[in-house]
Amino acid sequence: MIISLLLLLSLPASMPGTLVSFSSILLKNADIVGANDVANSFGTSVSSRSLTMKQAMLVAAVCEFSGSVSVGSRVADTIRTKIVDPHHYDSSPGVLLLVMMCTIMSSSLFLTFATRHGLPVSTTHSLIGGLVGAATASIGITKINWGWHGVSQIFAAWIIAPLIAGCMGFVLFMFTKNFILTKPTAVRRAFYSIPFYTYLTVGALTMLLVWKGIHTINLSTRDIVISVFATATGMTLLQIFFLLPFLWTRIMHEDWTLKWYHVFQGPLLLWRSPPPPTPAGFTKPRIRDYYQGHLTREELNHLRTSETLLQSIQTPDGQLPDLDRDDEWILPPPAQTPPKTPPGRFEPRASSEFIPPRPDGSWNSPKVMAWKVNRVLLRGLEKDVVAMQKRNNILNWDLEDMHARSAHYDNRAEYMYSALQILTAATASFVHGANDVSNAVAPFTTAYQVWSSGEIPQFVAIPIWILVVGGACIVSWFLYGACECNHGAYGDEAVFTRIYYAVHYGSYGGRRAGKWGLEMY
Known part of the structure; x- marks a missing residue:
């Protein structure tokens, strides 16, 4: 709010090329929104290793764009007209244009700073504050709609929405924990509970689409209810028909020959022949170990006792050993110093450990050029975020102790989800x-x-091309995770780090439950 107020006061009354400048600011604001917020949705899937970061980004790009284009116009109208009445600027439409430009500019500046430093801020809070500040500087604070249908409703939603989502998430997880995960038959119970959770999820999404996404057809309450229940039932039946036989064969029958495309065989998998013995020297594929690399309470106590003893040992230069580095231990000095990186070659750093090394060849060879494009544009997609979180001493707090205190459930039951x-x-x-x-x-x-008509119209529907541009810019957020994650704080990596704790312990999820509350472990 302060940033937008200062920006508006510092701008001249007339600015040439305002819309052109505004368009570039729009692109910046949209993709910084994606860089800051998109990981809230897929952080749990990545931190629990259900998806790799690359897979999560690709799925998120499709879902973000679809949601923005299909339903975004209804939400946009609230911020566009209900915080400040545009008709306060009927006598000077150009000032309204500047107010909106300062709103987005201030939001972009603050979000860039917050995302760069991994601060858990809300993009909605930033934009509302920017709009209130710009409106205060232009028409005065008394002209802002502080009533229930304006700013007050948004303020209340910041409290009510996290509470509701947090309560729902608490109830769902406690039900799953007490009636499924902690039981001796956890695997079977998890298997039979999947359709129930699928029905709830698909029903909620369908309700959003039918209730808020359809603009050209006026549906009655009866039509909406029928659409929601019919779609949820149909999708759940498809899952029962195809996915559940696949999971049963893979987990209960331990069929190591099963491939992902066998899911389309549906119930035929239940009559699949038992898998043959694994050949000599062949490593049988196993269900992913979700607790790999995490110590139990006894193991952690033993490790820290050993670390305490090691801290009493002085290094040759008289300094205490740096035990926070997980890849360095107290060893005798090497016989010789390893050679430095040859000139012109890329020196590996912590942020580039998961990018393939530079291939041999001249700088303009196809292989080297492709490697450079991958390094610049797709850098964030190649990160093992879960592994890199252990190297981030600023954000990880006492991560090992958290894992040691958390309960361990049947790995196969968790895989079901x-x-x-x-x-x-x-x-x-x-x-x-x-x-x-x-x-x-x-x-x-x-x-x-304002720019196209020279006046402030009574009501104009948001053009679809604006939603398309906004959605396309939001899904370009992965470039920030790709190019600016060097310090583990920019874009998706910082948010993934925060969500990593919520998925295991729920402590952070309470504060951000509005976006994470319905996520299953």
């Missing part, structure tokens, strides 16, 4: 696209209307 977790994450991503695209396109829509 992998597909469901991806579905819930995709749903949350879709809702995020529908909600947060308004942060970018709502002020721009108002400015575009």
